[in-house]
Amino acid sequence: MSVVKPKDLALTEERLAPGHRLCPGCGEPTTVKLVLKASDDPVIVCSATGCLEVSTSIYPYTSWNVPWIHSAFENAAATAAGVEAAIKALKRNGVYKYDKVNVLAVAGDGGTYDIGFQALSGAFERYHRIVYLLLDNEAYMNTGIQRSGGTPSYASTTTSPDGKVIPGKLQTKKQISRIMVEHEPAYVATISAAFWQDLIQKSKKAFAADGPAFLHSITPCPRGWRHADNLTIELCRLAVQTCIFPLWEAEKIDGKMVYKLSAPSKQIAKNPDKKKPVVEYLKLQGRYRHLFKPEEKTELINQIQEWVDTEWDIILERCGEK
Amino acid sequence: MSEEKSWREIPLGGLTWLHSSEYKTGEWRSFRPVVDHNKCTRCMQCVIYCPDIAIKYKPDVNMIEINFDYCKGCGVCAEECPVHAITMVKEKE
Amino acid sequence: MSKIVKQEMMGMNGDTACAYAVKQCNPEVVAAYPITPQTIIVEVFSEYVANGEVTTEFIPVESEHSAMSTSIGAAAAGARAYTASASQGLALMYEMLYIASGLRLPIVMTCVNRALSAPINIHGDHSDAMGARDSGWIQLYCENSQEAYDTVIQAWRIAEHKDVLLPVMVNIDGFILSHTLENVAVLPDDAVKKFIGEKKIPVVKKPSGELTPYVLHPDYPVSMGAIDLQDYYFEHKRQQAEAMKNALKVIKEVGEEYGELTGRRYGLIDAYMMDDAEIAIIVMGSTAGTAKYAADLMREKGVKAGVLRVRSFRPFPRDDIVKTLSKVKACAVLDRSISFGSYGGPLFTEIRSSFCYECEKPIIINYYYGLGGRDTPPNLLENVFSELKRIVETGKIGEEIRYLGLREDSIDSVNYKAELISFKDLNTGNIGGK
Numbered sequence: 001m002s003v004v005k006p007k008d009l010a011l012t013e014e015r016l017a018p019g020h021r022l023c024p025g026c027g028e029p030t031t032v033k034l035v036l037k038a039s040d041d042p043v044i045v046c047s048a049t050g051c052l053e054v055s056t057s058i059y060p061y062t063s064w065n066v067p068w069i070h071s072a073f074e075n076a077a078a079t080a081a082g083v084e085a086a087i088k089a090l091k092r093n094g095v096y097k098y099d100k101v102n103v104l105a106v107a108g109d110g111g112t113y114d115i116g117f118q119a120l121s122g123a124f125e126r127y128h129r130i131v132y133l134l135l136d137n138e139a140y141m142n143t144g145i146q147r148s149g150g151t152p153s154y155a156s157t158t159t160s161p162d163g164k165v166i167p168g169k170l171q172t173k174k175q176i177s178r179i180m181v182e183h184e185p186a187y188v189a190t191i192s193a194a195f196w197q198d199l200i201q202k203s204k205k206a207f208a209a210d211g212p213a214f215l216h217s218i219t220p221c222p223r224g225w226r227h228a229d230n231l232t233i234e235l236c237r238l239a240v241q242t243c244i245f246p247l248w249e250a251e252k253i254d255g256k257m258v259y260k261l262s263a264p265s266k267q268i269a270k271n272p273d274k275k276k277p278v279v280e281y282l283k284l285q286g287r288y289r290h291l292f293k294p295e296e297k298t299e300l301i302n303q304i305q306e307w308v309d310t311e312w313d314i315i316l317e318r319c320g321e322k
Numbered sequence: 323m324s325e326e327k328s329w330r331e332i333p334l335g336g337l338t339w340l341h342s343s344e345y346k347t348g349e350w351r352s353f354r355p356v357v358d359h360n361k362c363t364r365c366m367q368c369v370i371y372c373p374d375i376a377i378k379y380k381p382d383v384n385m386i387e388i389n390f391d392y393c394k395g396c397g398v399c400a401e402e403c404p405v406h407a408i409t410m411v412k413e414k415e
Numbered sequence: 416m417s418k419i420v421k422q423e424m425m426g427m428n429g430d431t432a433c434a435y436a437v438k439q440c441n442p443e444v445v446a447a448y449p450i451t452p453q454t455i456i457v458e459v460f461s462e463y464v465a466n467g468e469v470t471t472e473f474i475p476v477e478s479e480h481s482a483m484s485t486s487i488g489a490a491a492a493g494a495r496a497y498t499a500s501a502s503q504g505l506a507l508m509y510e511m512l513y514i515a516s517g518l519r520l521p522i523v524m525t526c527v528n529r530a531l532s533a534p535i536n537i538h539g540d541h542s543d544a545m546g547a548r549d550s551g552w553i554q555l556y557c558e559n560s561q562e563a564y565d566t567v568i569q570a571w572r573i574a575e576h577k578d579v580l581l582p583v584m585v586n587i588d589g590f591i592l593s594h595t596l597e598n599v600a601v602l603p604d605d606a607v608k609k610f611i612g613e614k615k616i617p618v619v620k621k622p623s624g625e626l627t628p629y630v631l632h633p634d635y636p637v638s639m640g641a642i643d644l645q646d647y648y649f650e651h652k653r654q655q656a657e658a659m660k661n662a663l664k665v666i667k668e669v670g671e672e673y674g675e676l677t678g679r680r681y682g683l684i685d686a687y688m689m690d691d692a693e694i695a696i697i698v699m700g701s702t703a704g705t706a707k708y709a710a711d712l713m714r715e716k717g718v719k720a721g722v723l724r725v726r727s728f729r730p731f732p733r734d735d736i737v738k739t740l741s742k743v744k745a746c747a748v749l750d751r752s753i754s755f756g757s758y759g760g761p762l763f764t765e766i767r768s769s770f771c772y773e774c775e776k777p778i779i780i781n782y783y784y785g786l787g788g789r790d791t792p793p794n795l796l797e798n799v800f801s802e803l804k805r806i807v808e809t810g811k812i813g814e815e816i817r818y819l820g821l822r823e824d825s826i827d828s829v830n831y832k833a834e835l836i837s838f839k840d841l842n843t844g845n846i847g848g849k
Contacts, residue, residue, distance in 0.1 A: 006366035010379040018375040018392035019342030024350065025396035029373040042633030046488060047640075057641035061345050062338035067631040069491050070640035071514050075484035078476065082444060082488025082496070083631060085472040089443035089494055092470050098633055119484065122477030196370055222396075230397030230410075233371050329650035333619035334580065334658075335519035336651050337629060338638040 004200050012037040013065075020063040022055040025229030027219035027236065028135050030193045032106065035133055035215065036066070038203030041100045044083055045069070048076035048107035048116060051142045051221075052135060074115040077123035080105035080130040102207045105132045109150030110140045113176050124183040124212045131206045131213045134176065137221040145224040149174040152244070153307060154300050155287045157224070162290035167300055172307055177216045178318075181250045181257050186211030188257075189249035192218050194237035198263040202249055211252070218245040226286020238281040240264050241274075243312040248319060259318040269321040278308045343392075347374065351395035353410040355388055361407035362386060368399035368408060419678045422600040429560040429592035430455035432599050433499065433525045433585070436567035438463045439607035442523075443494035443614075446474040446485035450504040451537045452589040453527040457499065479504035483511035483522075490520035491639055493630040495571065495614050498522065501589060502529035505543045509550070515582045516551025516655065518639055519617075519629070521574030522582040524552075525567065528700065528751075529589040530787040538788020539589035541700065541751040544728075545761050551655055553583040553662050554729040556699040558685070560597040563587045565679055568602075571611045572669045578661040580617060588701040590788060602677065610676060659730045666727050683732035685724040686739050688714065692721025694803035695746040695777075697736075697766060699725045702749065702784070702791055709796035720800045725762065733769045740766075745778040745803040749819070751785045759816050778806055784819035795820050 015036035022029055028051060036043060047053040047070040056063035057070060071079045084103045090096040105123075107116055112134045120132060139157045140146040147160040152173040156162040160169035181188045186209035189202040199217075206213035220227060220235040227235060239245035246265040250257045261269050268274045279301055282288040291297045291304075316322040333339060362385070369377045369386060376392040377399060379385075388399075400408040427435060434456045437445065449457045457475075464473040472489075476482045479500050486496040500508060505526055515522050526544050530536040544554060553573060557563045563585065570583040587593055602610075617629040628635050643651060667682050674680030687707045689695060694713075696706045703724035713720035723739050723746075725732070740746060748767075750760020757764060763781035770776040782799060785791045799819065806812055834847050 006370060007364070007379065007381075010366040010369040011381065014375055016375060017341060017343050018389065019345040019347055020374075021342075021345075021347060022373065024373075024394035025398060026373050029375065030371055030398075033375060034370070044492070044631050044633070054642045056342070057338060057638055058342075059336060059641040059643040059647050060332070060338050060340045061342045062340070062638035062641060063342035064636060064638050066636050067633065068636070068638045069488065069631055071484060071487050071518070072510060075481060075511070078481035078484035079488035079491075081474060081476075081481075082446065082485035082490075082494075083492045084488075085444045085446070085474055085485065086489040086492035086494035086496075089470065089472040090492075092472075093443065101633055118478060119481050122481055125477070126474065193371070228397075229395075230401040232373070232396070232398055233402050326646055327622055327650070329653040329657075331622055332647065332650060332654075333621060333627070333629070334617070334651075334654055335619075335629060335639060336517065336641055336643050336647075337619060337621075337627065338641045339621035339623065339625075 004197065009037060009200065015043065015066045016056070017063040017065055019061070020056045021058060022051060023223055025222040025232045026051070027137060027193065027221060027232050028052050031135060031191070031199070031217045031219055034193065034196055034199055035104070035203045038200045039102045039207045041102050041207070042066070042098055043102045043104050046076050046080040046083060046103065046105045048111035049073035049142070050108040050111060052106060054142065073111055075119045076105040076107040076111055076116060077130065077132055078119040081123045081126065081128040084128045084130050103130045105130055107134060108141070109134065109136045109138055109148045113149030113174050121183065124180065124185050127185070127211045129211055131215065133215045133217065135217050135219040137219045137224060139224050141221045141224045150176065153304055154291060156290060157287070167290055167297065175311070177214065180214040184252060184257055185214060186252050187213035187249070190216045190245065190247050192236040192240050192245065192247060194233050195240065195247060195263045198247055224287065226289070227284050231284055235281065235284060238276065242276045242278045242281045242308065243268060244278055244281055244308045246312060246315050248315055261319045261321060269316055269319070278305050346391045347394055348391045351393060352413055353395040353397060354390070354413050355393065355395070355397070355399050355408045356411055357386060357388065358407045359385055361405050363405055365404060367402050367404060371398050371402050373398060418675055420602060420606050420676055422602055422677065424598050425601050426596050427560060427599045428455065428594050428596050429563045429587045430527065430594070431459050432560040432564040433567050433587070434459035434463070435601060436564045437497050438469055439602070439604050440495070440568060440571060440611055441469050442471055442497045444472050444474065444486065444489035444496045445498065446476050446482045446489065446496065447498045448476050448479045448482050448500070448504060450479070450501045452529055452593040453499045453501040453504070453525065455593065456525060479508040480511060483508040483515060486522045487511060487515050487518065487520055490522050491518065491631050493614070493616055493632065496522045497524065499525040499527065501527040502531055502543045505547060506531060509547060512547050512550035512552055517651070519580040519658070520582060521580055523567065523570040523574055523585065524582065525585045525587065527589050527593045528586050536787040537589070539591050540786045540788065544584065544586050545752040545754070547584070548729060548761060551581065552729065553581055553727070554586060555583065555727055556586045556725065557592065558701055558703045558724060560592055561599050561679070563592060564599050564601065565673060565677065565681065568607055568610060569669045569673050569681065573662060573665050575615060576665045577617060579658050579665050581658050581662060586700065591701045600677070606676065610673070663730045663732060681726065683727040684735050684739060685726055687722040687724065689721040689723055689739050691719055693719040693744045694800055694807060695721045695723055695740065695743045696749060696796060696799055697723045697725065697746055697762065698749040699728060699762065700751065702751070705791060705793055706796050709793045709800060712793065712797055713800045718800065718804055728762070731765055736766060737769050737773055740777055741773065741775040743777040744807045747780050747782055747799050747803055749782050749784050753783055753786070778812055780812065781816045782819040789820050791820055
């Protein structure tokens with residue numbers, strides 16, 4: 001696919017409008033507006049309950065320049081499946097004007113890893129032609145930063161707080177995108193707004209896919225991660241550079257899911273020296289502050305590094321880089 | 323804010339009837355981005371990254387323009403500008 | 416009437432009758448999950464799809480929650496959407512029921528009424544639908560499979576009426592209707608198609624005067640399901656209340672029009688020998704048929720017995736009920752569900768409160784009956800009439816809230832009670848005396 005020129009991207013119609021009430025520096029709107037720009041065809045958006053939904057639809061206002069529906073928290077994929085099915089049937093009955101309409105389901109980590117997983121898994125198994133965008137800010141931010149299946153180890157949340165005995169979340173982050181690959185859909189990719197060229201290319205592939213596509217975005221939350229508002233994109237970048245959130249895609253080719261690294265992750269695979277230590281990513285975030293203060297908890301930081309290395313190895317292996 | 327309507331005056335089903343561009347989030351700002359247009363290379367990074375869709379590129383004048391009705395002052399543009407053409411200055415009281 | 420179309424008789428159970436009606440309506444989307452005793456609907460409809468008899472997009476969803484979510488997405492995108500459920504399935508989609516009605520989406524669902532767990536029970540009662548009585552759905556209860564067929568067809572017209580725009584739940588009793596073979600008169604396909612008509616898209620007006628179609632269509636960027644806070648939520652609920660009120664009229668109109676076509680008229684209530692009735696049974700669903708038979712037997716004995724079947728529970732036809740019962744001396748309201756801790760069943764409390772400020776009112780007693788599919792044969796209903804007759808004659812009411820068809824209890828037995836022990840007692844086997 002051809003490279004998108006920055007000016008062309010800047011001038012592409014905005015499908016998400018200003019005046020939304022997401023926090024300053026929120027990672028969500030950048031990803032959402034970019035993914036929406038990647039579709040050349042009309043898009044209908046089905047939002048799960050969450051920050052994006054409440055902040056873009058405070059009645060009587062809306063920030064959506066495209067048709068948009070929110071019904072509940074755990075069912076973005078099922079609602080999107082209904083929209084897709086309706087369009088299919090209306091086309092069959094000869095009353096639909098458009099040949100191709102993209103249906104985009106958007107949900108956070110709560111609506112994807114946890115409460116919404118059943119609906120997501122079902123919709124992917126049934127092979128609806130929908131694009132599912134996961135905005136992973138690694139906790140239930142809308143209700144005030146509670147742990148989710150997507151919260152990484154030792155991150156402090158309001159339901160996995162760092163206490164005198166327990167240093168934040170004790171479990172590891174669920175590998176949701178690999179689980180989605182095992183559904184053998186048309187397309188799965190991880191994206192980071194920092195690498196917008198990669199994000200646009202993958203979104204285009206997702207919209208062009210002839211079956212379900214899953215886009216997993218690392219989405220910093222200045223409130224929940226307790227980082228400075230201006231560091232949102234830098235954290236998106238560091239997540240990739242440290243390999244805690246590698247960029248890859250898996251495409252169904254001849255019935256088989258083929259993994260492939262992209263952008264900096266591909267370069268890191270070729271040149272492992274480029275892989276930054278995860279501590280660089282952790283130290284910018286207040287949710288990991290207890291790992292550094294009052295004294296540095298080297299053992300816990302090392303455990304996170306080991307986890308990152310193990311998961312990175314798995315990805316390298318899947319991508320045939322090992 | 324709009325004048326509040328009665329139940330007979332609004333559409334059914336909770337359908338929205340105002341666009342958020344009528345809602346000014348610029349009031350939230352405590353720091354304001356200031357662009358040095360001489361330094362600016364029109365690379366578009368700020369336009370692409372702006373979470374508030376508050377930075378536009380104006381091709382007729384070949385300049386970027388920040389809409390302070392919406393800019394919440396997060397500072398992502400200043401942080402990401404590769405030539406440091408944007409600085410954040412404190413808003414006056 | 417000459418306008419009545421020729422209809423074919425088909426041997427069908429209630430589930431198949433519903434599926435057949437849906438086939439003739441040919442909605443764009445059917446999303447359903449199987450659950451006893453609704454399963455036949457899903458299976459039969461799947462066959463129609465497999466044989467190319469419908470153009471419907473059938474979605475065998477992974478749960479009832481997704482069945483309703485998918486129906487919501489489909490209806491919002493401008494499709495006719497149908498689903499069917501029962502019992503636990505309806506309970507699982509409970510959250511989405513409120514969203515379907517709140518978003519004003521005219522979805523049609525058959526609820527094959529079944530008891531709720533625990534203990535698990537697959538047989539008929541109204542506990543499932545009664546749990547959803549405040550969900551903003553129109554609830555119609557059918558007496559037989561013919562009515563199930565007829566009501567599924569009428570449901571679209573009611574749901575999609577511009578003054579209503581609410582989802583409709585067509586209730587049929589589990590097994591008694593769903594699995595029992597009956598002769599059902601069916602309309603020709605084109606007559607059904609003509610009756611329900613083309614699916615129309617509502618157009619609404621914004622305060623600015625701008626018109627917008629209420630549908631997810633690429634040319635009209637509407638937002639549905641916004642967050643609605645203290646300033647407007649109440650207004651939207653008021654609109655729903657108004658739509659429900661309008662449905663009272665629309666259900667009657669559609670039932671009348673359907674009657675012109677088929678010879679079978681439907682309304683909000685079904686009054687059987689109520690004109691001169693002194694005693695009456697008020698009931699919903701299939702038990703009305705048995706009650707009518709019992710009333711016939713009483714009439715043979717010279718007792719002026721009648722039956723009032725409530726067809727529409729939501730909206731509640733308060734005026735029609737009061738009018739029909741005002742001359743009755745004593746009546747018994749039969750509830751096939753318990754609202755635990757309430758003073759009487761849901762139908763009873765609503766009917767009693769309807770008479771609160773009426774000058775002419777009958778004595779009203781309440782029977783719980785038929786829970787978990789407990790059989791309610793004619794002799795039990797004859798007993799109810801006899802009891803009403805006794806109350807009229809003696810003026811002595813006795814217990815107001817009663818249980819019909821429950822075994823006589825032995826007052827000496829306390830096995831239904833429990834004693835409490837400490838968890839540690841489990842280790843020593845010290846669980847108390849004999």
